[in-house]
Amino acid sequence: MERIDAAAHTRGESQYLDDMPLPGEMLYASVFSSPVMHGKILSLHTEDAYSLQGVVAVLTSKDIPGENQVGPIIHDEELLASSEVCYVGQPVAIVVGTSPEIAMKGVKRIVMNVTELPAVTDPKEAFLQGKIIGAPRTFTLGDVDTVWQNCDFIVEGACDIGGQEHVYLETQRARAIPLEGKSLRIHSSTQSPNAVQRYAAKILGIPASSIEVDVKRLGGAFGGKEDQATPWACMAALAAWYTRKPVELVLRRADDIRMTGKRHPYKSDFKIGVTKEGKILAYEVKHYQNSGATADLSTAVLERTLFHSTNSYFIPNVRIFGVCCQTNLLSNTAFRGFGAPQGMFVMESAITKVSEKLGIPREEIQEKNLLKENDLFPYGQRARYCHIGDTWNKAAERYDLPKIRQDIEDYNQTHFETKKGFALMPVCFGISFTTTYMNQASALVHVYTDGSVSVSTGGVEMGQGLTTNLVIAAARAFGIEGHRIKIETTNTTRIANMSPSAASSTTVLNGNAMLRAILQILDRLKSLIIKELRVPDKDKITVVNEKVFYDGLETGWGWEQLVQTAYLNRIDLSAHGFFASPEIYFDKTKEKGHPFVYHVVGTAIIEVTLDCLRGTYDMSSVKIVHDPGRPLNEHVCRGQIEGGLAQGLGWMTMEDLRFNEKGQLLSGNLATYKVPDVYFMPDDIKIEFLENGKILGPYGSKAVGEPPLMYGIGVFFALRYAMLAFKPHKEFTFASPLTPERILLQLYSEYLNK
Ligand code: MTE
């Protein structure tokens, strides 16, 4: 089956928020934000904006009837700054006008006087100044301190990891519509309708039940709308509340890039101890996360960094330290991988440095230390059904690793100005929200008398293929054709208290909730059948291809007849299903537990060709062996792997966030902030599936959304291999992104003015 939305997407018929018909009398909001990194607000002058023809309202923190607070984990984030601003782009006031252009003009007329305060942008410097968010965390396994002396070699190093802008095609936006009495409906481009509902209610000082949030689909999110869609929806809600008119707030691309959080940059120090054969005995790492100005989801992101700091390897003695450092930059947030990519990058850097110092090939050290069944992760969980070695071996065999290595060495022997490089990248990613209680979902299923089916879940379609997955699973469970299944908008009046669609868990959680609802309805239908047909055993009834079977024999009953008879017999054709992932827990006081339902694994081999005169490079091929379980839909699964890979490659190579000393983003538009395109991607992408099948997802499917991003990390080390082939004895940094500029500056650093 194709992706269910492919044709409509291609024809431009799919409806996004922007395609919804405009309500009458709609107003438009635009946001005035801080021009400085850090300052005390002395005065705010909005009169000039008000006097503009077409401006209906200018709203500040004083106009918030409820609580001026949108911090999702720690309450440290005002919707509109009241007395202090902490980063460039922080919202301070909202102008509401009769057109978006008028509202934007109004914003330009606002004058804010501030006394500037000292600002910090470097995470380590912030840490030294005591500017941290939450408590530092440390995971330990074994005893690193006593094991250093048993190591044949100890290598230390530092990483400087860049952030990443989400570049979802659809920028942040929301439309709020006043309803009867003191209630509102909000259409928001959010991964978390529940968060929008809760925070809008809090901002307005009304019950959550007075707010209905409705989401059809998002034009991409990638974590950027897990919780950073909430403030914009709250601002639209506030404006609609105040004006009693529908209000839309849409961020222009430049404003979206300038005002929203990104993937967290990290500075990390590592120390790794190995035997002379390359067995890793001890690993110590300190992660200084650049959290930005407010907590946002930073503490949860840091936690996942800690969980994935040893990636796919078993290391008996480990100490992993992490801290969220508060700086005066944009508040960084969820981004596909949620902290894991940074943790894995440092691990790979440490292995690479060992390999370079010892002259053992990188992949030999990697392979020697791969996790085996029942190995212990530093957080106390054991590796189960964790076939990382199988994916590694299959990749090495299928794609002929010895030949890849030989061909590259031969090429480098005979070429001077271009060099080739390669790297293997194993990935082991834990599935579940690391915040245990979030691993729950519910669904509402109706069967109508004509046999058509309506499915509501708490899951949001953001391009990841949730809708296709749900249709396939629902059709299979009922035994009917997919065209009968309609996946409804995600709506807080139909589904309460949903977790955000995130952590790669949307299909797992919501699909299972849906199946539980379907099973209830099927059970009632089967009870009816045994009565009607006077047969004894309910369990022998199946519905396949819209036909009812008993003990494998056709009964002559079809789906529509079954449903109609059930209705006439006054049988409930609706059900609510609930699912919570079993057997997961985590004890933060001990930093041990069983946080993940399972791990997704795979191995990538990445080959590059580097132009050593220009610093430019070409990705020759990426070859992947991935364990998808039994995917519900192969197109969706492959699409996720390719898309994740593209984002990972971009993060490591070309996506360069540069701020000036005033904290202003220099690469704040798509002319200066480069993202992968079809020319950048390798022509030769091969994806093989490892087959084994695993438990918790609907019909044995596994989560796939985030893990493939981390295959992209390999490109950094492939490029480094090529750089070393050109300048064998040079010291290169572990600083990302490895842009052509950065490569060139490192290859020829001796010619730079010191
Ligand atoms: N794919 C598309 N096309 N668009 C997206 O926004 N988000 C990613 C991933 N793949 C995303 C995507 C992120 S960050 C996550 S957590 C998962 O999809 C969320 O969806 P899932 O839980 O259904 O995998």
Ligand code: HPA
């Ligand atoms: N992933 C995404 N979002 C989250 C997580 C996670 O692991 N934990 C809490 N929020």
Ligand code: MOS
């Ligand atoms: Mo994805 S970063 O968990 O939204």
